[in-house]
Amino acid sequence: MRRRRQPLKNPEQELHAFRMRSLLAVLVVVCLTGLLGGRLFYLQVVQHEVYSTRSEKNRVRVEPLPPTRGLIYDRHGVLLAENRPTYNLTLVRERVADLDATLTLLVDLLEIPEEEIEAFRVRSRQRQRPFQPALLMSDLDEDQIARLAVNRHRLPGVEVEAQLLRYYPDAETMVHALGYVGRINAEELAGLDAGNYAGTHFIGKTGVERFYEDELHGQAGLRKVETNARGRVLRELGHTDPVPGKDLTLTLDSELQRLAVELLDGRRGSIVAIAPESGEILALASVPGFDSNQFVTGIDVASYRGLQEDLDLPLYNRAIRGHYPPGSTIKPFLALAGLAEGKITPNSTIRDPGYFQLPNDSRRYRNWLRWGHGRVDLERAIAVSNNTYFYTLAHDLGIDRIHENMSAFGFGQRVAHDVQGESDALMPSRDWKRGRFNQPWYPGETLSVGIGQGYWQLTPLQLATATAVLANRGEWVKPRLAQRIGQEEVPVELPDTPPDIMLENEGWWDRIFSGMEKVISGHEGTARRIGKDLEYRMAGKSGTAQVFSLGKDQKYNADEIQERLRDHALFTAFAPVEAPQIAVAVIVENAGGGSTHAAHLAKAMTDAWLLEDEAPDTEEVREVLEREDGRVTGN
Template sequence: MLLTGILIFNLYYLQISCFSTYHNKSNFNRIKFISVPPTRGTILDRNGIVLAFNKIIYQLEINLKQVENIDQTINELKDLLDFSEEDILFFEKEKKKSNYLNNVLIKSELTDIQYAKFFLNQYRFPGVSIKNYQRRYYPYGSDLAHVIGYISKISYSEFKNLKYKKEFLDYFKNQEIGKLGIEKFYEQKLHGNPGFKEVEINSRGKIIRQLRFFPPKSGKNITLTLDLNLQKYIKRLVSSMRAAVVVLDPRDGGILALVSNPSYDPNIFINGVSNKKYLKLIHDTNRPFINRVTQGIYPPASTIKPYIIISALNAGIINTNFFLFDPGWWKLPGSKKTYRDWKKWGHGYLNITKALEESADTFFYQVAYNMGIDRLSDWMKKFGYGKLTGIDLLEENTGIMPDREWKTKNVKQPWYQGDTISVGIGQGYWTATPIQISKALMTLVNNGLVRTPHLLSFIQDNNHATTYYNHPTYIQIGDSRAIFWDIVKNGMYGVANKSNGTAYKNFYDAPYKVAAKSGTAQVFSLQPYEIYDPEKVSEKFRDHKLMTAFAPFEKPSVCIVLILENGEEHISPGTIVRKILDYILLNHHN
């Protein structure tokens, strides 16, 4: 009874005694909740150099309910602050989208002079104010576009997706969200949580007082494994080419450099890019938006020959004493079909080591034939071909690791033995991304231990609590103690250090020891009687040039994969790889 009495009394007090007070407030004022965006986390390289941060910008805003003559005010501001016609058109568009409770943006990113002029004349413009905001900035622009990505205003579909995941409360209209790269992959870590202000406003939308304030929670800072100086150095080396370069540390999978050229400046997307500029980028035949390291798909060519040998040895298809004689061609058993070697007069007698050193195609035709596509495809998938690598970027292609089922489904034809022969030298239907090739190389270096290439080093919150990259469970291919791994690595060592090696001229005088494997990926097929002449084919049909390498040979700390798309005849991928290794190993950047 006592409790009931108290409830009745409180109800009476609220409805009768306080009615007048709350009624008056509701007539003249209303309560509003204003979201306070969080500060987005900073992105840094391995040495603490800031790669993405928030800079303060000042913009001019107008409260339409507080201004009697809007046109006159805008014209006076135009004269005072030297606004362009484009600025005025922008304001008119913003005004149409506005709500009477919102301030409307007049001019974003005021210059120091504009800021000073308005500050001195602010008394003339009631209802107009300067607000400061944070804007994302990428100081190294196109050097890191495919790694960092960018943020931009959240789209309707993105907001719907957040609503589905019940994460939409952390966002509000017109807020930015990660669109590509690290900004997108680690959006939840970087974004933070918004706060809000509870304010009382009058009928004209003016804030009377602040009732409550709940501060936002800043996003976390992310430190990458990337070395900015190395990244910039490689970018300069390939600045005039369509190229993909990835450098990683095989000891942990940390990516030291990831370069895709050509590129674009991500800063143009922060405030919204013009349709004209966007279409120009989209239709650029050099495809600057494509991250060639993770999305570019190329025949892996001869770079896969070491993995085919490892697979055949592990599967017992060949033994360590396997050899054959190469006259310059190989004949498919049971047919008249012959496949030629890149060396017209042949390599003579070949064992495993010599076949790798000289990249003898005929040797691998035979090994692929012996394995068959079923075993071959299964083993290459173990090395990561035909699958996502697990890199912490969402922009990634799987490439194609072909097999019978794939061809039936996609080509509507059965698998032929000739298809297997092409796969044996990394051609035919087989395509791969540079990051897949890099993962396979790292697996070889680690004697079959599969590590995941990654860009994240660690995440740190405002209290300096640190979370390091969490390596997925390692998978082991074959027996890590088997002699097979050393046989193949020695073959790659010969590529770079023996006079008959295909990359000898690039590495013979290096003060450190390198193991390498080059490759040439055909863009179109030649007839048996045709000879490839780069001077007689258009650029888009020129061969791709590939090079993989690791060093130092005894204790590898660097793996490099380089692809020059439609590479020019006078440019050697080995020369570029040598320069990168010199930079890392001789300048103590490792």
């Protein structure tokens, strides 16, 4: 067998191949080195500032310094809302390896009730920026703090922080006027200035606290600190002090507010008092109330459900949101409308047989005194609260003129400058009914409005404001709750103040006032019982608002009606007549006639304001009311 011949090696070809391979390897190395050098240049030169800043942030941390919330005082410097030291539980999510396990451990350590666990977990996710602590719990007690301290090694990212917490010394009395603060929720968080609210866990929820949130909150500060690799602070590098919120001085008189609550004595209702000349709200009471301090730290589910299901509606601010028929309290205002529109004169009289009938209508609209008051003029009609006189006047005026004139006093609109959550209530009109029910306005409905019944609804604040405008002889001064913000006085002349009410004859005011004085001091006055031994001149008007309508020829009997279906008692007054210093509106739900129950409360309020050395005895007032409950002498 013949062997195959091996090809001879070509040295030149092998050398060429070696050189090409070496060159290719050098090119690859050069390219890779170039890429590495370029990357190093990009990172160290081009991106120097970026990575230097990132490195610095790993070493240097900026922490927010929340401002101290401004305090709230009454007109005499009595503290109504303060800040007290407390301990809060916070969590930084980025420093927690297993969030679910950490939250589960906290639930066990703090013994959080089952119904509150989900809310606890939700709060762990609420924050404004990375590495910002989320507030889990407020106002920890000593036992809770001790348990957290013992288990600190098991809770990385969880801290107990000392902080000032809002506290209301007289919570139940002031809650509906002041409002309260609470934890910032997710919806509020989205609309807040992240920088200014960094480190702040609470915000005004209702009332004054919410309306003046910007002033009370202040401006957040910050501090720059150096930390180690574990995030522990080594030293402070600098800081900017926060600007505390401004203190707020209210027009409220805490003693008068407390008296209003005591006079209502747990009965559902409201008392509002205003200084007519300045528009200062002296008292804004709604009963029943509740402890607003529960909402600051986070009310538990069971307690909140109890408040919601309470038939007396303690969460409901009756003073600014309660809707009530005004009853006969609006008769002086309607009389002014009749004078201004030329439908009556101060000496106009009617004969009252005990009822009024529309032309070509057999239905009788009855006076509260079924046999009538005989011959009645304007002043006597107010004093005895004669329905027939005002049925006649309302029919002559018509709903359009009534709506226009009553709106001028603030009915059917928000009247105050800084009362958060105030309701418009309802001043009915022809257009309103068409839009609401797609029905025309009927003459009989005008008669109901003429005695403060039917569709007409007002709030106690509206009634007090209208009374103050009446006491001022038509001059409008917008009601307000703030007297001073920091050192700056809140002006008496506020924007959007309605125009003054001008009458052709200034003497007409005196005739209206005279009729209202006779309500209290006249021998026929519906509230003549409170006029005994009166030490000043007081003008007032009682009112009785029906909760449900009576059938034709049906007679009202309080003893046969469920308590919550009985008439509401209303009374409005101002004093002294010659130079009014206080205007008061009182509404007591289901208390019967306004000439008895509500009138005594109004007198006690004016006594307390005008006779400083002779403050009313609430026990005596209660005894009088117990004797007179159920006795009705007029509307």
